Amino acid sequence: MLRHALASLFGPRSLVVVADRPLPGAATLPDALQARTTRIDVVRGVAPDIPAQLTGLADHERPDLGLVCVSPAVFAETLRRLAPRAPRALIVLPHEEPDPYPRGTVALCQAWAEENHCQLLGPRAFGVQRPHAGYNFSQHPTLARSGRVALVAQSRSIIAAVMDWAEDVHIGFSTAISLGDEAIVKLGPVLDYLATDPRTDSIALYLEDVGPAREFISALRAAASVKPVVVLKAGRDKDDDAVFDAVLRRAGAVRVRYFVQLFSAVKVLGYTRRPRGRRVALLSNGSGPPQLALDLLGPDAAVERADLAPASRQALEALLEPGAAVTNPVITYAPLTPDKIQAALDILIDDAQVDGVLVLLAPDALADMRAVAERLAEVAPRARKPIVSCFMGDAGMRPLRRMLDDAGTSAFRTPESAADAFGVLSSHFYNQQLLLQTQTALPQAMHSGDGAAHAIVSRARAAGRLILEPSEARDLLVAFQVPVQDTMPVGLYEPLSRPLAIRVRRDAHFGPVIRFGPGGPDAVLALADRGMDLPPLNGFLARQLIERSRIWRKVLASRLGTAVFEALQQALVQVSALITELPDVDALDIDPLYAGETRLYARSLRITLTAEAARDSQRLGGYPHMAIHPYPSRLVQQRAFADGTPWVIRPIRPEDGEALQDFIRNLSERSRYMRFVSMMRELTPRMLARYTQVDYDREVALVATTDLPNPAHRGHPHEVIIGLAHYLRNPDGRGAEYALVLGDDWQRRGLGGQLMQALIDAAREQRLEYIDGLVLATNRPMLTLMQRLGFTNDPAPDDDPTMRRVWLRLDDG
Structure with missing residues (x-):
């Protein structure tokens, strides 16, 4: 490295x-x-x-x-x-x-x-x-x-x-x-x-x-x-x-x-346990502290109050004194003891409907608060779910907070700050699910260069128009398979939702933004509504966008059927594809939009073009109108070995993690050492995330895959990874460092040359000037392959005799 x-x-x-x-x-x-x-x-x-x-x-x-x-x-x-x-x-x-x-x-x-x-x-x-x-x-x-x-x-x-x-x-x-x-x-x-x-x-x-x-x-x-x-x-x-x-x-x-x-x-941030949701249970020795925390909880907040399971409530009733609250917040008015707080925490942590616990404690002259804090310092760092605590007060409580801090389970001064801290943890889990999403590979017909969509834009520009005619807007939605009917059939009797809207606007800094919310002549999309996202979208991201919106939570969740909800998801995904592949689109309005029992109906469509015609953005290094580089589906290529066995080159995706780990585990010790210069047997979780969660603006990771029988599923074929080629841009912005590793059973079949050539082609499309990498001096097959591809073999930096710098100038051909 x-x-x-x-x-x-x-x-x-x-x-x-x-x-x-x-x-x-x-x-x-x-x-x-x-x-x-x-x-x-x-x-x-x-x-x-x-x-x-x-x-x-x-x-x-x-x-x-x-x-x-x-x-x-x-x-x-x-x-x-x-x-x-x-x-x-x-x-x-x-x-x-x-x-x-x-x-x-x-x-x-x-x-x-x-x-x-x-x-x-x-x-x-x-x-x-x-x-x-x-x-x-x-x-x-x-x-x-x-x-x-x-x-x-x-x-x-x-x-x-x-x-x-x-x-x-x-x-x-x-x-x-x-x-x-x-x-x-x-x-x-x-x-x-x-x-x-x-x-x-x-x-x-x-x-x-x-x-x-x-x-x-x-x-x-x-x-x-x-x-x-x-x-x-x-x-x-x-x-x-x-x-x-x-x-x-x-x-x-x-x-x-x-x-x-x-x-x-x-x-x-030092917590090793991350919640897998936003439902929190509150445990306190009084009614005041949880009331302050509850003000920050709710459906519009990062954290909401958990509904305790009946078994948990029964266990808490048996544990706590008569008159204690056991529904959530859980409140005991009797002096706390170390054993009692540990037992209550065990019940709450075991509840499947609880993602974490807030322990909110006020000073109590009748309780040994130091002993309670010491037990909490023992229990919290080892718990399966995060436990965030608040010890209110200063003179007597500050030393207890410091003790918990030093034990690795941070304590907070106010209920609000403790609730905020849990919100950080739960928001991190939610946002990580969004980060893991990758746009699905678009079929060839979805690309603007295919003809129909590009022709619509070109005709409008030739006529000097920046606003498409309603028929042109309809044809553009049809070209991208947006499932919206622009006319309502005569005699339609199915119930319709209240007016909705899908809109696209360009942020001056971050480019196109897709919004979903209320529509109609009297409705204004709330600017701070969380029903918005940046393209590209897939089905999961579209669903989350809808469910974040206020109109979903307040109106649609209880009224929209499964079929039309799926149509709404698909409409957002296809609108995302449209604005991804057509950088000429400046604004888009499907407003008002009505949801029937199974279909979506639009009363009005409006699409506005950018003042300046967009340059061709279909190259890998393109899409300059977007803040997030989409999945480069154009790099997907079907190949076949000399014996006819089919295989595929494609960009890696986050869901390839398990397949990539299996690929690394199945390498011989020599192959793993030649690639990683270590005897590691598998990738660490951080390395696995690093290789599969790729931002294609700064790096490219290509996998070679083929279908093989899966013994665990009665021999049915499943996709396996047989090779990986990757480069990451160097900080100078001009070049990139590459890596290549092939499965042992797939070497000497031309796989390495083809996979590496695809990586070189991608680097050229991104207008890189060179790619280089460090190869073990004893890795003769890799050095021979790179020499055959035109790479230069030079001494490594710092004159390390065990390594060679093998590099290729990309602007030579």
Whole structure:
């Protein structure tokens, strides 16, 4: 694996510090880095001769990381003198003297970093902390506690506040970084690094500007596919806010709306148990605390109150004193004991209708609250379902909260913050289900290049019209098989629903957004309604979109039959296909739309085209009008071996996880070692997610599959994976790192060459300049195959004799 471009920033092997005053973090570096650190003092405002002082490095060796903190008067000259030995990464820390030309300094940093191929963080950066390694590359006076949460913020003040709070409540971090006035280091590469960082289990993100939509969503989806990501975004507009909610749902991330909720999220991200739903049971020693929590629960909230099973209620009645409440919330008025709280928790955790428990406790002079907290600290971390607790109060309860925090089961100060924390966990589970969804492979006739749909758009543009005629709009829906009748038959007697609407609008930042809700002349779609999503959609996503809408919960859920509900799902899926494949569509309205017993009827259809004709977006690297790259169904190819055995090349999908794991397990030890350079027998859950949950804007993963008899199902054929080819874009954006592995029984049949050629073709379509990979020097079959495909065989980076860098320039042919 090639070293990540930001490895020099987060894990430097050498350091140069150029400053005119002591930096608190630079004085406390671990011994291994101290030995490879050069400190260069700037005295009396005179920029030093930097190259001459880098005595600890070999000639022409670049330092991994540089820290610069100098007066604005000598900053430009300092950078100029640093250029001959420019570090791979540079952090520019703020100086106490104000900068008279801040915009010029930003431009200078950008130009210098690009010219010297340096990952620059700043100017005026908070810096970076890596507590587990003892790295404090910042001006923050103390190094944070070591933990498993990465903190990323676009504000120096926000990150300083969070770190100060975290120290007080004993929360640690794997990484803390503020991008601030970023010059070169962008959010996307930082998320990429943290997604693969073994020290990071989850990510807390404070945003002010998301930057380019496709780049942001692509990086966020990649990170959230392997680790929980919680996002707090500043700045709100009612419509934009609802769209951003939809973006985060599809990215698999969780949004919090207030600064205090970010604290709750950071605390709860360490939970190893994730709820598999949103139904929560409340257990309390009084009626007040659960009432406060209940205000945040309900059908429109991230969490709702669970209906306890009759058996659970009976068990609680037998356990608790007469007069205790056992329906949910469960309230006991007798003094709590450790045994009683453990027994109550066991009953609630065993209830299949409960996804997690909120324990909400107030001070009680008649109970041994420390003993209760100690038992909770033993039970909660081992429970099958998450247990989130609240110990209200400060003087007596704060030490108990801290004890629970240190035991790995975070406790909260208020019922509201505890409910928020459980909402983070349940929202994460829900959004992960959306992230796992992939658009179904479109049949060839669905693509706009097939003729009919493209011809309709071309005729309208030729006539100078941006609004399609009603007949053209109908023909366009027919071309994409949208199951909507645009006329109601005379004498129709079936009951109809109230007016509905399917609408598509383009968000200025995130592109097309599909909305479902009330329709008709007097209805206005609520901008904050959760009945919206970004394309592409499949059946599952369409169903969730409908069920999130207010009109479904309040009106349709009890009235819509199965057949017409399925038609509504299909209509949303096919509208998604239409706007995916026709970037010329700017807006679409099916309004009013009526649901009959089995069919959908539209009284009005309206489709508006974009002012500018769209460019051809059918290439793999296309679809620029969308924030989420659709599944590249055009890469599906039918093939056959020389003996006639059919096989298929296709992009991998999330549901291929089990088949991919079987493929890896069935490899010989030699094949696994040649691919992974280890004796691993199977993929870890995180690796499995990484290989199957692919964002096709940044990477391509192709599997070769064939049908074989399945002994477990009476020999009926089932699809098996026989080969995998994959590439991931390098941080430079110009190239990608590839990997190839073939099943042992399928080697020497031309499979590797065809699979690799398909990967090369995809890379060329994405306009990459090169692909490269590291191959074991002893892997002669792979080296021979790559040489036959035109690859160059070079020594590996760092002159590792066991590896070869095997690469291909893609713009040569």
